[in-house]
Amino acid sequence: MAIHLNDQAFRTAAAEMAQLQKRNRRLREKLENMYKNLTTALNTPAGHEMNFAVRDVLLEPIDNMSKVIQHMSNTLDTIIGNVNGSGVYYDKLFDEYDELDRILKNKTTR
Secondary structure, three states: OOOOOOHHHHHHHHHHHHHHHHHHHHHHHHHHHHHHHHHHHOOOHHHHHHHHHHHHHHHHHHHHHHHHHHHHHHHHHHHHOOOOOOOOHHHHHHHHHHHHHHHHHHHHOO
């Protein structure tokens, strides 16, 4: 039994994750600047409280999303071999599975 994966699909996913990370970063910058401008305009104690609330309510989820995207990007890089240059991660895993399968078949046919 052979399992084949589409290497190009992994590479496409990795490239799209990198683009998503950039878009997420730009969104965060825009929102942070927008609210900085707003709190500057509201240079009062209430404006300062609003600044703290924005960071917790709006920017924190975006920061958390960035962490998720980065983790997924790291996983994809490992899978496609961008981390240590050793080739596609799953190729080695499936080769080992095929070897184990061959060994087990040989033992059962004896």
